[in-house]
Amino acid sequence: MIAVDRASLAFAALFVPTDARTQPPVIIPASFRTMAGRKGRELLMNVEGMTAERMRQGAMIEFVDLTRGTPSGRLVEVVSLVNGLVRGVLARLQPGASALEPVAGARFNGLTMDFADLGLPDARLEPFLRAMAHQMRGKAPALIAQGLAERHHHLMADDAGFTHAALRETRPNVTRREVA
DSSP states (O other): OHHHHHHHHHHHHTTSOSOTTTSOOEEEEEOHHHHHSHHHHHHHHTOTTOOHHHHHHHEEEEEOOOOTTSOHHHHHHHHHHHHTTSSEEEEEEOOSTTTTGGGTTOOOSEEEEEOTTTOOOHHHHHHHHHHHHHHHTTSOSEEEEEEEOSTHHHHHHHHHTOSEEEEOOOSOOOOHHHHO
């Protein structure tokens, strides 16, 4: 896992803004398990080509592997430690009835929920978005719905109470040969 996180950090370093006042921060996915260890946090502080200040101002870390078994005390501790190294810490949650269970007590800057694999029709997606936003409300300043399939799903997410939304491209790639 640490090798994957090292590669993610190295790639993200190419996009971290040099002036955080004029550009939004880059959200970097990382494993909670990696960041929970001293070596993982050292990895975060020693990204090649990055200064500590640039990382602190222009990057956010998103823990992508939180589960119900994650110890809440350890999670609070790690969020606090990592939050001192970057602009903010987010958590990616799995959609479902007990989505917030893994992050209880931790003070995240944002909560992300990926809706790409649900495959719900619009009639069922809208109430589901509302239920998830209701569950997340008040737990973090930013509530992010990602993996939405259609542009009009942005409006559904906004109406449900999400602060941010992202579309997942589902169209097949078109090659030059197919266009010609």
